[in-house]
Structures are given as structure tokens and as C-alpha cells.
Amino acid sequence: MLYLAILILLLLLVGASLYLLVCVDPNSPGFLGDMNRFVFFTLPETIKKICGDKIFGVFKIGIKYFFFTNHPIVQIFYVIVAMGGYLIYFFFGCFTLFGNNPFVSHVDTVIGSIMAILSFYSFFQACKYRPGIITKENNQEYVKEFKEYYDNVVYLKDNQCSTCNIIKPARSKHCRVCNVCVSKFDHHCVWIKQCVGQKNYKYFVKFIILHAMLCDYGAYLGFRCIWGIIVKENLFEAKIKDPYTGQTLKASWSIIIMHLLSKNSIFIFLIIMCIIMGISLTCFSIYHLYMIGKDTTSNERMKRSEFLKFFQEETSRIEKSLKDAKTQEEIKELSDKLEKIKSCKNRTISAKSIGIWKGLKQVYNQPDELDQKIKINNKKKQ
Numbered sequence: 001m002l003y004l005a006i007l008i009l010l011l012l013l014v015g016a017s018l019y020l021l022v023c024v025d026p027n028s029p030g031f032l033g034d035m036n037r038f039v040f041f042t043l044p045e046t047i048k049k050i051c052g053d054k055i056f057g058v059f060k061i062g063i064k065y066f067f068f069t070n071h072p073i074v075q076i077f078y079v080i081v082a083m084g085g086y087l088i089y090f091f092f093g094c095f096t097l098f099g100n101n102p103f104v105s106h107v108d109t110v111i112g113s114i115m116a117i118l119s120f121y122s123f124f125q126a127c128k129y130r131p132g133i134i135t136k137e138n139n140q141e142y143v144k145e146f147k148e149y150y151d152n153v154v155y156l157k158d159n160q161c162s163t164c165n166i167i168k169p170a171r172s173k174h175c176r177v178c179n180v181c182v183s184k185f186d187h188h189c190v191w192i193k194q195c196v197g198q199k200n201y202k203y204f205v206k207f208i209i210l211h212a213m214l215c216d217y218g219a220y221l222g223f224r225c226i227w228g229i230i231v232k233e234n235l236f237e238a239k240i241k242d243p244y245t246g247q248t249l250k251a252s253w254s255i256i257i258m259h260l261l262s263k264n265s266i267f268i269f270l271i272i273m274c275i276i277m278g279i280s281l282t283c284f285s286i287y288h289l290y291m292i293g294k295d296t297t298s299n300e301r302m303k304r305s306e307f308l309k310f311f312q313e314e315t316s317r318i319e320k321s322l323k324d325a326k327t328q329e330e331i332k333e334l335s336d337k338l339e340k341i342k343s344c345k346n347r348t349i350s351a352k353s354i355g356i357w358k359g360l361k362q363v364y365n366q367p368d369e370l371d372q373k374i375k376i377n378n379k380k381k382q
């Protein structure tokens, strides 16, 4: 049981780190940018060199299946870890630890249970409602709604999606996992097995904020619970007998921790899980609230950064050539190119700060979209 707990903990740690790294811009300088480039570019290349093409091929198929197909593995993992964690935490805590603890009461069981039920319900909603799938029937509505965002740099007017055979509305993207075009595409989320876009962004944000709060509360409650055990058992004053010298010594911090671990291993494992997930989800929630205030999406932040990198490289390349240019014609041609690039850079979508409340209102005023509506639309066409 303890080994299984450690395995789940490690999986969560790796999963949470990968999930955070996916959101980091690979072009950004600093530690997180370096980590992103290492995990997604350097590491696969090194594995390829070490293992050879055959083993790397199997590794690639596994990665492709896990990240680029719609499978229910992560959803099943969520149900086991979230619901199992809740049941162990509160039933174990309720019957054994909370009642006799000076710092925790059954009010905590009630508060924790309400938060858990709301969180599980938010997961169900995030999985149920669709992101704003663009079909031939609703294509024009989406094109009109986002027409002011066409900048002819990142979002080209009248650009077609060759798979869906529709005109791409600005801010939309074709998801290669779901194989549909999604309005105001944010990212494809493996936890909810679908894209996050215009219509379900509110459910996704609710899902991550509620889970961040649940994990943070779980960690805080766990600390109080452990502190209660230390105080109740008077562990600070505990004495131990040295097996070699026979002397009676005051128990050190490491001995107190070992004692707590041996008696409450599963409970402490759950607290560590809450801390890891709490920190990851709180950072992720703040990141999404920041984007809501800026009226932008994860996809647009990535695109903007790629374009800015391209513009910078092109500008410095042309400026260098300008210095070496000899004839008037050459200078004119390069200057025109430079002007063109600068005008493109100015036209590129830039994040407009609309404020968090206006942003939240905009996100929460979106109507719901269910599968049924899309099927009905498609049927009408046939």
C-alpha cells in the first residue's frame, strides 16, 4: 500500500510538473524556459541517441498516444486519485484523527466534504460542456463575432481549415487530437478529454480554482491535524533510550517525523499530495486569471511569442545586411523589408488589459454548448 502511495505521489509530481511546463513558453528566457526546452526538445533527442531509433520509435508511439489521442486514462486516474483521496482523507480523519484532535473538529469534515463535492461536480461540468466547436452551420456566426481580431499576420482573413473545410474565425484553432476547429482555443486538456475554448472556459477555470482550493485546504487541515498529534502526544518532550549507550535523550525532529510517518503514513502521503497539487493548481489558476484580465489565451500567448522571436531575428538579420549594403538599390530594398516587418509587428495581436472583473464577466456570459446541439445542426444539413 505504501509503495502504491509513493508511486501515485511520484506520478502526480511528474504529471503536475509536466502540466506546468506545457504552459511555459519555450522561447522565454530563465529557468522555466530552460526546463521546457530540456523536457520537450533536449530529452527526446538524448533518448533517441542513447536508445537508438527502434526503442525511440516505441517511446514516441507511447507519447503520441498519451498526449495526442483522446483516451480516458487521465480521467480514470483523476477519479481514482481524487475520490479515493477524499474518502481516505475524510473517513480516516473523521473516525480516527479529527475527533480526538485539539486543532481539528468535525466542522472540518463538513467544510472539506462540501468543497470536495463542488470540485467533483466542476470536473463533471468541465467534461460535459463543449468548447465551441465550429461547424459549417455556425461558421459565419463565429467569423462575424471575432472579425475585429483579424490582423493579417497571426489571423488571416478568409483563411480555410483544410480538414474541416470552413473559414477559420480569428482566435480559433484546429485541434489535431479532437480533429475539430475550436472557437477562442486555449489548449487541449487531457484531464477533461477535450479542448478548452470559448464556451467551456468558464467550467475549466471553475474546475482548476475549486481543486486548487480543495488541495490547499487539505494541506492546511493536514498540518493542523499533525500539529494536534504532536501536541496531544507531547512529542516535543518525548524521551528515547539510546540502544548503544543506554542514555535517555530528548527525541530529535527527525525521530518525531519518523514516529509520525510510521503511525500515519497514508495520511501524510495524502498531505504531501495536497501540497504538490495545491501549489501547482494555485499557480495554474493565477496564470489563467491573469490571462482572463488580459483577454488572451494560452494559444495566443504562445503564438505571439513565436512571432516576436521571428520578428526580432528577421529585424537583426536585415539591419546587419543594411550595414554591409553598398548600392542604393540594395539599401532601398532592405529598408522596405524592414518597414514591412515593423508594420507587421505593430499589427500583431497584443494583449489588451481589460481587467479581471470585465474579463470574468465576458467568460461567464458565454452560453453552454452540448454535444446534442452539434449533432442536431449536422443532421439538419443532411
Ligand SMILES: [Zn+2]
Pocket (backbone or CB within 6 Å): 161, 162, 163, 164, 165, 173, 174, 175, 179, 180, 181
Ligand atoms: Zn479544423
Ligand SMILES: [Zn+2]
Pocket (backbone or CB within 6 Å): 175, 176, 177, 178, 179, 187, 188, 189, 194, 195, 196
Ligand atoms: Zn482537442
